[in-house]
Amino acid sequence: MKKCRYAVLSTTILVLAALAVLPAANASESESYSDPTTNQDREVLFQVSTINALLLSVYDGILPVADLKERGDFGIGTFDRLEGEMVVVDGECYQVKVDGVAYVVPNNATTPFATVTFFDPDETVLIETANFSEFKEILETSFPSENIFYAIRIDGTFPYVKTRSVPAQEKPYPLLVDAVANQTVFKFENASGTVVGFWSPEFVDGINVPGYHLHFITDDRKAGGHILDLRVEGAEVELDLTPNIFMALPTAGDFFNIDLTGDLTADLEKVEK
Amino acid sequence: MKKCRYAVLSTTILVLAALAVLPAANASESESYSDPTTNQDREVLFQVSTINALLLSVYDGILPVADLKERGDFGIGTFDRLEGEMVVVDGECYQVKVDGVAYVVPNNATTPFATVTFFDPDETVLIETANFSEFKEILETSFPSENIFYAIRIDGTFPYVKTRSVPAQEKPYPLLVDAVANQTVFKFENASGTVVGFWSPEFVDGINVPGYHLHFITDDRKAGGHILDLRVEGAEVELDLTPNIFMALPTAGDFFNIDLTGDLTADLEKVEK
Numbered sequence: 001m002k003k004c005r006y007a008v009l010s011t012t013i014l015v016l017a018a019l020a021v022l023p024a025a026n027a028s029e030s031e032s033y034s035d036p037t038t039n040q041d042r043e044v045l046f047q048v049s050t051i052n053a054l055l056l057s058v059y060d061g062i063l064p065v066a067d068l069k070e071r072g073d074f075g076i077g078t079f080d081r082l083e084g085e086m087v088v089v090d091g092e093c094y095q096v097k098v099d100g101v102a103y104v105v106p107n108n109a110t111t112p113f114a115t116v117t118f119f120d121p122d123e124t125v126l127i128e129t130a131n132f133s134e135f136k137e138i139l140e141t142s143f144p145s146e147n148i149f150y151a152i153r154i155d156g157t158f159p160y161v162k163t164r165s166v167p168a169q170e171k172p173y174p175l176l177v178d179a180v181a182n183q184t185v186f187k188f189e190n191a192s193g194t195v196v197g198f199w200s201p202e203f204v205d206g207i208n209v210p211g212y213h214l215h216f217i218t219d220d221r222k223a224g225g226h227i228l229d230l231r232v233e234g235a236e237v238e239l240d241l242t243p244n245i246f247m248a249l250p251t252a253g254d255f256f257n258i259d260l261t262g263d264l265t266a267d268l269e270k271v272e273k
Numbered sequence: 274m275k276k277c278r279y280a281v282l283s284t285t286i287l288v289l290a291a292l293a294v295l296p297a298a299n300a301s302e303s304e305s306y307s308d309p310t311t312n313q314d315r316e317v318l319f320q321v322s323t324i325n326a327l328l329l330s331v332y333d334g335i336l337p338v339a340d341l342k343e344r345g346d347f348g349i350g351t352f353d354r355l356e357g358e359m360v361v362v363d364g365e366c367y368q369v370k371v372d373g374v375a376y377v378v379p380n381n382a383t384t385p386f387a388t389v390t391f392f393d394p395d396e397t398v399l400i401e402t403a404n405f406s407e408f409k410e411i412l413e414t415s416f417p418s419e420n421i422f423y424a425i426r427i428d429g430t431f432p433y434v435k436t437r438s439v440p441a442q443e444k445p446y447p448l449l450v451d452a453v454a455n456q457t458v459f460k461f462e463n464a465s466g467t468v469v470g471f472w473s474p475e476f477v478d479g480i481n482v483p484g485y486h487l488h489f490i491t492d493d494r495k496a497g498g499h500i501l502d503l504r505v506e507g508a509e510v511e512l513d514l515t516p517n518i519f520m521a522l523p524t525a526g527d528f529f530n531i532d533l534t535g536d537l538t539a540d541l542e543k544v545e546k
Contacts, residue, residue, distance in 0.1 A: 044519070050476060053420075145529035147326075148522050202534040203323060203479045243524045246317070249421050249516040256418035261475040 042118035044244040045149045045198065046071035049255065052206045054078070054113040055264045055271065057173035058254045061110025065093050068114055069107075071246070074151060076197055076215040076226075077114025079105075082179055083168035085226045087217040088116055089153075089196050094217055096225045098167040098184045102217055112250075115198055115208060117151050121238035132230045136212055139237060140199075147201050151240035152214065154195040159233050161188040161216050163225025177267045186225055193218040195227065205265065207247065209272065228273065315391035317517040318422045318471065319344035322528065325479045327351070327386040328537045328544065330446035331527045334383025338366050341387055342380075344519070347424060349470055349488040349499075350387025352378070355452055356441035358499045360469050360490040361389055362426075367490055369498045371440040371457045375490055385523075388471055388481060390424050394511035405503045409485055412510060413472075420474050424513035425487065427468040432506050434461040434489050436498025450540045458501065465492040468500065478538065480520065482545065501546065 048063045061080030068077075069091065077086035084097040086105075093105040125142045127135060143150060164183040173179075197214030204210060217224035249255065321336045334353030341350075342364065350359035357370040359378075366378040398415045400408060416423060437456040446452075470487030477483060490497035522528065 052476065147528055147531070147533050148524075203325065206476045206478075207480075243522040244520065245522075246519045247517065249518075251421075251516045255420055258420070260420050 042120055043242055044071075044246050045115060045117050045151070045242045047115045047208060047245060047247045048077070048111055049113045049250055050207045050247070050260070051113065051209055051268065052260050052262075052264050053250070053255050053258060055176045055267050056258045056260070057175055058250070058258060059112050059169055059173050060253055061112050062250045062253065063111050063114070063248065064107060065105050065109045065111065066107035068111060068116055069093060072116025072118050074119035074153065074196060075114060075116030076213065077111050077116075078166075080110045080112065081168040081170075082112070082166055082173075082176070085163075085165050085215055085224070086111065086114055087196050087215045087224055088114075089194055089217060089221075092221070094221060094224070096163070096165050096215075096217070096223065098165045100165065100184065100186045100223055100225070102222050102224050115213075117240065117242055119151055119153055119238075119240050121153070122241045123239045125237045125239060127232055127235045127237060129233050130231070130235075135230060135232050135235070142239070143199070144241070147203070149201065149242040149245060150199040151242055152195065152197050152199060152212075153238045153240075154232070154235050155193075156232075156235055157190060157192045158188070158195075158230065158235075159190060160229070160231040161191050161193070161227060162186070162229035163188070163216050164228055165225045175267070177270050180271050185228065186223065188216075188218070188223075191218055193224065195230070197227070204245075206260070206263075209268065213272070315393055316515055317344075317519050318388060318390050318424070318515045320388045320481060320518060320520045321350070321384055322386045322523055323480045323520070323533070324386065324482055324541065325533050325535075325537050326523070326528050326531060328449045328540050329531045329533070330448055331523070331531060332385050332442055332446050333526055334385050335523045335526065336384055336387070336521065337380060338378050338382045338384065339380035341384060341389055342366060345389025345391050347392035347426065347469060348387060348389030349486065350384050350389075351439070353383045353385065354441040354443075355385070355439055355446075355449070358436070358438050358488055358497070359384065359387055360488045360497055361387075362467055362469050362490060362494075365494070367494060367497070369436070369438050369488075369490070369496065371438045373438065373457065373459045373496055373498070375495055375497050388486075390513065390515055392424055392426060392511075392513050394426065395514045396512045398510045398512060400505055400508045400510055402506050403504070403508075408503060408505050408508070415512070416472070417514070420476070422474065422515040422518060423472040424515055425468065425470050425472060425485075426511045426513075427505070427508050428466075429505075429508055430463060430465045431461070431468075431504065431508075432463060433502065433504040434464050434466070434500060435459070435502035436461070436489050437501055438498045448540070450543050453544050459496065459498055461489075461491070461496075466490055466497065467492070468503070470500070477518075479533070479536075482541065486545070
């Protein structure tokens with residue numbers, strides 16, 4: 001009982017701590033990221049295909065990594081045939097395969113689904129001890145709006161990170177919800193590394209992942225994956241407020257013929273957790 | 274009864290006529306519009322804000338028309354305070370005000386919601402006699418996919434066009450569904466002019482208008498509006514297949530605080546019809 005009360009109190013304090021950064025964040029917001037009239041090249045979340053196309057087995061790579069890197073130096077995604085988890089950080093693209101190893105990706109590798117941007121942090125939010133759901137809640141309180149995108153980067157040492165990767169799929173491709181049933185899970189304790197990802201508004205449901213979508217890569221860039229669980233301690237979270245999105249849809253292939261009118265929210269929830 | 278049967282037969286023939294153009298359309302598709310790896314500057318549907326933000330009264334103009342014209346020479350939208358219907362055609366921007374007159378818009382006018390692209394037709398579809406719902410159905414059968422965007426242009430003489438425009442709103446702004454209750458309706462018979470607009474896939478629900486969204490401007494560019502009803506006869510419909518979308522969200526103002534998580538499909542239906 002006492003332990004429980006402490007946990008609640010701790011969260012409350014952390015929320016208040018996060019709120020304390022808000023005035024500064026709001027004040028700097030109008031200066032720190034550009035309005036749609038000028039220099040938007042770096043303030044764009046660039047996305048290949050849609051999350052629902054991925055849920056419906058559109059796994060053939062359509063965009064070379066070389067081209068993806070021209071649209072951003074930071075981001076996440078997957079690869080041709082759903083082979084592994086993508087982490088783009090500091091302009092380098094890594095592929096965390098199902099063996100848990102992060103490989104540097106050749107420029108001619110392709111992606112069926114990815115999201116990148118040029119990471120220019122606008123705000124830093126300090127979050128003390130928090131589990132994954134506390135972390136998510138606290139960070140959201142620092143957002144000036146829930147109607148734009150946020151690129152999220154945390155460099156540091158994490159008490160706990162649980163990730164997964166998925167093996168390459170064979171045709172006929174299974175649904176994503178079935179493909180991730182074969183995922184391999186990795187657990188890291190006191191791991192130094194970088195959390196890379198995005199928070200997207202609810203209204204991109206079906207197009208990208210509403211809420212958080214985070215990947216991880218270790219400091220030595222040798223391991224990582226799609227984050228399933230996370231604990232932070234003294235995390236300095238860098239946020240890049242991103243008011244623009246560019247979506248490049250496939251111009252041929254399976255994408256043209258699938259039925260994208262259905263609601264796949266339940267599938268997405270299974271896949272992300 | 275006989276008349277009714279004729280109508281059905283007529284539609285069937287028209288559908289078959291439309292289907293007859295399909296093989297050519299599909300064959301040319303892969304050559305005629307670029308893939309996401311190269312020269313995408315002109316193959317982008319550029320959009321300001323979201324349709325649900327407009328439904329929720331976000332009417333303050335945020336992007337100058339001068340900047341909008343850099344993103345496309347063709348498109349539709351509205352203006353600051355919801356004042357009138359926008360038609361962008363051949364690089365010129367017109368505002369059809371509630372008096373029914375189309376005015377050339379100064380570059381410093383602003384828009385809270387607009388969609389433009391550079392119009393480079395990929396296909397032409399001939400549609401003989403058809404009412405609005407027949408026209409919509411026939412044209413859709415010529416689409417190689419229902420998962421990308423189409424810019425639609427028809428130059429010609431139309432047996433019937435019914436349009437509307439909406440007056441400027443005062444703060445506190447009413448909902449769009451209430452604002453259009455004060456719309457003024459215009460009817461054109463045997464009118465020469467240009468239909469300008471888009472067809473968008475279902476998955477942009479909440480972001481843009483799924484299906485057709487068409488405006489009209491007369492040949493002399495003196496009148497027009499948002500199309501409520503249309504009859505075509507020997508219409509040569511030009512389609513620009515558009516696989517990319519760039520969405521520029523407001524970086525301040527009412528947009529930051531509205532709740533965009535609701536389903537406004539019913540409101541949109543009322544507003545469009």
